[in-house]
Amino acid sequence: MQKWFEEAKLGIFIHYGIYAVDGVAESWSFYNGKMSYEDYMKQLERFTASKFDADQWAELIERSGAKYAVLTTKHHDGVALWDTKYSDLNVVKKTPAKRDLIKEYAEAVTKRGIRLGFYYSLIDWSHPDYPSVFEGGKAPDDPSKANRFSSPVDGIQDEEKWKKFLQFNNDQLRELLVNYGKVDLLWFDGDWERSAEQWNLPAFKQYLQSFNTDIIINSRLQGYGDYKTPEQGIPITRPEGPWEFCTTINNSWGYVGTDNKYKSLGQIIRMFCDCITMGGNMLLDIGPMEDGTVDQRQVDILLGLGEWIRTHEEAVYGTEEGIMPRYYLGGSTVSKDRKTLYLFVYDDPKENVCLKGLTNPIHKITVLHSGKELVHEIHGGVPWFNIPGTTWIHMTPEDTHPQVTVLKLELDGELEMYGGSGAVVTHN
Secondary structure (H helix, E strand, O other), X not given: OOHHHHHHOEEEEEOOOHHHOXXXXXXXXXXXXXXXXHHHHHHHHHOOOOOOOHHHHHHXXXXXXXXXXXXXXXXXXXXXXXXXXXXXXXXXXXXXXXXXXXXXXXXXHHHOOOEEEEEEEOOOOOOOOHHHOOHHHOOOOOHHHOOOOOOOOOOOOOHHHHHHHHHHHHHHHHHHHHHOOOOOEEEEEOHHHOOOOOOOOOHXXXXXXXXXXXXXXXXXOOOOOOOEOOEOOOOOOOOOOOEEEEEOOOOOOOOOOOOXXXXXXXXXXXXXXXXXXXXXXXXXXXXXXXXXXXXXHHHHHHHHHHHHHHHOHHHOOOEEEOOOXXXXXXXXXXXXXXXXXXXXXXXXXXXXXXXXXXXOOEEEEEEOOOOOEEOEXXXXXXXXXXXOOEEEEEOOHHHOOOOOEEEEEEEOOOOOEOOOOOOOOOOO
16 A cells, blocks of 8 residues: 555546547446437547646646546447557547546646546456356346346356456556556446456466556445445445545536536545544536536545635645544544544534543644634543543634535643543442
């Protein structure tokens, strides 16, 4: 694991492809029979990327506060966004766009110091050699009921075809890892349709690392990834090790014009705070429109998130995961030297903010966005058993930020929390 990833806090996911033409679900719309494969692929004829500007994308990503970006180089539909020589099914050869979008994206984000990430679908529902075997090599009782895009419906497995497909993946990934500068992160998808052995692991991962020993790979590699990638549902329990929560900005990964169920800016910021509280990153997805522009609602959320982060930067970057919710019913982070505790106040307090278990004396408490100093008092505690009292921070709705308020607690010494069950004192 690379240190930059654990310190990044925020990444931007970008789902861009021909599915934006009709605003349909990427790849799954034909796989699940919502539309025919032929109608889905007709979108190739109208994919223009006519207003695609990678520099504008990179500027938006930078202003969002994100430190890395991940773009779909190829989804399960097999349509590549770069000029791959191993398949004609790419936007350079098959669409009016006729541009290597990956080249422009890679140059733009790298120029701004944003870490470069590529999403790549391990599965390819358009490749003739892909549906040649079953997961784990075991055919179902009735192969005819299998999906023809992923499995041999006649029940006959062809290992030679499967080997050819693995070589195809290797060849395309070599193009991505060699031709577009240093790739910092590979974000795989679709590993569930085949076993680790069928994906030729761990040799496959070693092959990828041969191009860049520092490359990071997400968890969708049948147990051989470098970090965990929970999707859409924020973990209730902190995942072990490095992790990243990927989520949509509305309900769709790619652009769906009829999807108006957007999360609010306040909800996005709170989700972000929840992630960094548990020591993880948030990978927030946007879905550009067919022409390459981004819906203004998505732009506004990214800019709003970036503004909040810049205002509260010291509570975000250079911090470590916060304290457990049993101590404070909200989010938090801790400075690297562990002498400052940042509390995320999600809602307007009626009177106080309550903090339990803090054993350190507090030098000063300030509202981070305004600099206003707050007073506090401590009630209870059993000093002779080193059991701290409850800290009550006096705060009113007038002290709050429009989205999430951050309180900065400067401590005497390194943060120390009491987690016991209290003292039972027997009186004779």
